[in-house]
Amino acid sequence: DTAVSQTPKYLVTQMGNDKSIKCEQNLGHDTMYWYKQDSKKFLKIMFSYNNKELIINETVPNRFSPKSPDKAHLNLHINSLELGDSAVYFCASSQETTGGNEQFFGPGTRLTVL
């Protein structure tokens, strides 16, 4: 009974391709996030959705498009992949309105662009 799950765990693809990463949480949280962790291990917020509404949209190329079909899912689609997109992408969730606010992270998706 995984709390925050992501698929796939590993993704190897060619430059220029389009790919998607899926995230699901079964914690009943109202807020979900996408983070990027680069080779220097710096964890940086990309997007956040609260009750399916986009609330954080950092300076991210518009090749990245998040989509939240419902509160339990937040997917990330990446168009025209570039070498610099290689990183580990973490999904996270938290309960912001009534909970302790700590964020629970998924296992990560290691994206390698060749």
Place this chain on the structure above:
Amino acid sequence: GQNIDQPTEMTATEGAIVQINCTYQTSGFNGLFWYQQHAGEAPTFLSYNVLDGLEEKGRFSSFLSRSKGYSYLLLKELQMKDSASYLCAVRDLDDYKLSFGAGTTVTVRA
């Protein structure tokens, strides 16, 4: 925005104590978190401070001084499994955003 500083690396001996400092400069503050991240794994929550003072949780304690923009994470009775990266993160006042420091890699030696 947030500017968060923590040391890059620390090394300590099994059974010892290590203190990881974190300083921050923020445009708004709504709490400070510490996360642990083992190599190749996801970050896991350790502690949360929003008021000044010390929060103790078993072998781990976290301290906050809002006036000084300063926090530390104290790890006692170090075990080999504590070898990991420790991430300091500050929460914005206006939204739910967490800004992370670059992390401190702690190596525990026998």
